[in-house]
Every structure is written in structure tokens, then in C-alpha cells.
Amino acid sequence: MAQQKTLIRDAFAGLDWEVPRLLASLGQAPELYFDSISRADVSAWSTGRIALLGDAACGAAIVGMGTGTAIVAAYVLAGELARARGDHRTAFARYEHTLRDYAQGYRKGGDRTGPFLAPGTATGLRVRNALLNRRWILNKMLEKGKQISSVDLPDYAAELPSTAASGVVDGRVGPRAALRLQ
Ligand SMILES: Cc1cc2nc3c(=O)[nH]c(=O)nc-3n(C[C@H](O)[C@H](O)[C@H](O)COP(=O)(O)OP(=O)(O)OC[C@H]3O[C@@H](n4cnc5c(N)ncnc54)[C@H](O)[C@@H]3O)c2cc1C
Structure with a gap:
């Protein structure tokens, strides 16, 4: 999960709107839904x-x-x-x-x-x-x-x-x- 959080932080770094707030709360998130779109x-x-x-x-x-x-x-x-x-x-x-x-x-x-x-x-x-x-x-x-x-x-x-x-x-x-x- 730590690696996934790092991937998300890197991918969304520098974006505005609600993104900084969401990234700031990411560290405390006990669960994470992280998946690819696949079929x-x-x-x-x-x-x-x-x-x-x-x-x-x-x-x-x-x-x-x-x-x-x-x-x-x-x-x-x-x-x-x-x-x-x-x-x-x-x-x-x-x-x-x-x-x-x-x-x-x-x-x-x-x-x-x-x-x-x-x-x-x-x-x-x-x-x-x-x-x-x-x-x-x-x-x-x-x-x-x-x-x-x-x-x-x-x-x-x-x-x-x-x-x-x-x-x-x-x-x-x-x-x-x-x-x-x-
Ligand atoms: C973001 C998003 C938005 C969507 N919007 C819509 C929409 O607007 N309209 C629409 O019709 N469809 C939508 N879908 C698609 C819809 O959610 C799926 O098509 C539907 O849930 C498929 O049902 P399912 O029963 O085949 O699979 P799932 O609902 O995925 O159920 C499979 C279940 O099996 C469980 N499972 C997996 N592996 C195992 C295992 N080894 N042992 C025991 N259990 C296991 C899983 O935990 C899950 O509960 C959306 C999907 C996503 C991700």
C-alpha cells in the first residue's frame, strides 16, 4: 500500500482543485482501492x-x-x-x-x-x-x-x-x- 500511495502522489503532484487536499489525507488512509481498468x-x-x-x-x-x-x-x-x-x-x-x-x-x-x-x-x-x-x-x-x-x-x-x-x-x-x- 505504501508503494501505491507513492505512485498516486507522484502521478497527481502539482495538480490543483481538490487534489492537494486529497493527497494530504492519503497518508492516513487505512485502506486504498487501487486497480487498473482491465477486462x-x-x-x-x-x-x-x-x-x-x-x-x-x-x-x-x-x-x-x-x-x-x-x-x-x-x-x-x-x-x-x-x-x-x-x-x-x-x-x-x-x-x-x-x-x-x-x-x-x-x-x-x-x-x-x-x-x-x-x-x-x-x-x-x-x-x-x-x-x-x-x-x-x-x-x-x-x-x-x-x-x-x-x-x-x-x-x-x-x-x-x-x-x-x-x-x-x-x-x-x-x-x-x-x-x-x-
Ligand atoms: C467505477 C465503476 C463504475 C461502474 N458503473 C456502472 C454503471 O453505472 N452501470 C453498470 O451497469 N455497471 C457499472 N459498473 C460495472 C459493474 O460494477 C460490474 O459490471 C458489476 O459489478 C459486475 O458484477 P459481477 O457480479 O460480475 O462482479 P463483481 O460485482 O465484481 O463481484 C465479484 C465478487 O467476487 C468477489 N471475489 C473476487 N475474487 C474472489 C475470490 N477468489 N473468492 C471469493 N470472492 C471473490 C469480489 O470481492 C466481488 O465481491 C461500474 C464499475 C466500476 C468499477
Whole structure:
């Protein structure tokens, strides 16, 4: 942590605004969140009986759709497992087939978003700040972000016994309840 604090002090030395105050308090900080912006690109979303979900599978976090994509993936994975009556091989293959292109769309979007949000140059920082400080540009970007990718979600509840369609089976949440979470 001491090395990370030194890296931060060196990187932000000489900046104004709130930075001097933040750097002054850095010494007393008992914890530090220090990480790179990075993304896992995996060739397959499952192996054997293990399936990946969320950032580990989709890598859509950088474009700001990580949580939404993770919930959609959880819904499809649960639905396909129910549809395949627990045959994980069939379910995992269908799960990935249904969502690969959808997730890929956001992953590609992230290729531009990462360098935009965390630019490596002073000019890049100025451009980013200028754009993000204009509400109509920000709204346009958010609108555009939503349109990057979409998927038609299957309605698994229609194929399941009526108890599952109600959302709760033996006290557990069923796919229909998961759909409502979106
Ligand atoms: C700054 C920032 C802003 C974001 N803004 C948005 C946004 O506006 N909208 C949006 O949709 N998404 C956003 N995201 C992305 C979103 O947070 C992620 O996509 C989402 O949290 C992914 O969920 P997850 O369950 O896959 O992973 P995580 O939420 O990262 O959960 C993984 C969990 O596993 C735990 N873990 C890791 N290793 C181990 C281990 N070996 N043993 C046990 N536990 C372990 C971790 O501690 C963590 O709790 C943002 C992310 C960041 C960093």
C-alpha cells in the first residue's frame, strides 16, 4: 500500500482543485482501492460444470452496462438450466449462444469508452471534461450507450410448470421473478 500511495502522489503532484487536499489525507488512509481498468476476454463462458457470469463472462463493465448485462445473463442461465431440466451441457451452450453477440456488442463499445473515460494525455482529459460537463452531450452519450446492443430474451416461464411461472418454487425465486428484476 505504501508503494501505491507513492505512485498516486507522484502521478497527481502539482495538480490543483481538490487534489492537494486529497493527497494530504492519503497518508492516513487505512485502506486504498487501487486497480487498473482491465477486462477479461474469455474464449468460452463455461468449462465442465462451471459457468461464468457477469464481468467474468461478458466484460461489459467499461461501457457502463456491467450490472444490467450480469442480471440478463443470470436470467438466461437460470432459464436455460430450467428448460434443459438441469442438463448443464445443453444449458451452458444455449446460454452462451443466446448472449454472446449481445455481450460482444458492449465489449466492443468498451474499447472506446475506457480510453475516453481514463485518457492518457492532458488533452484527452480536457476533451473528456469538456464533453462530460455538457448535459445534452452526456444525455446523447447515455442514449447511444443503451443502443449499442440488444437481445430478445426468451420467456422461460411459458415453458415451466405454473408453480415456477409464479416466481417462487419451494421457497426459491424462479425465472419469472428474475425477469421482473430487469
Ligand atoms: C467505477 C465503476 C463504475 C461502474 N458503473 C456502472 C454503471 O453505472 N452501470 C453498470 O451497469 N455497471 C457499472 N459498473 C460495472 C459493474 O460494477 C460490474 O459490471 C458489476 O459489478 C459486475 O458484477 P459481477 O457480479 O460480475 O462482479 P463483481 O460485482 O465484481 O463481484 C465479484 C465478487 O467476487 C468477489 N471475489 C473476487 N475474487 C474472489 C475470490 N477468489 N473468492 C471469493 N470472492 C471473490 C469480489 O470481492 C466481488 O465481491 C461500474 C464499475 C466500476 C468499477
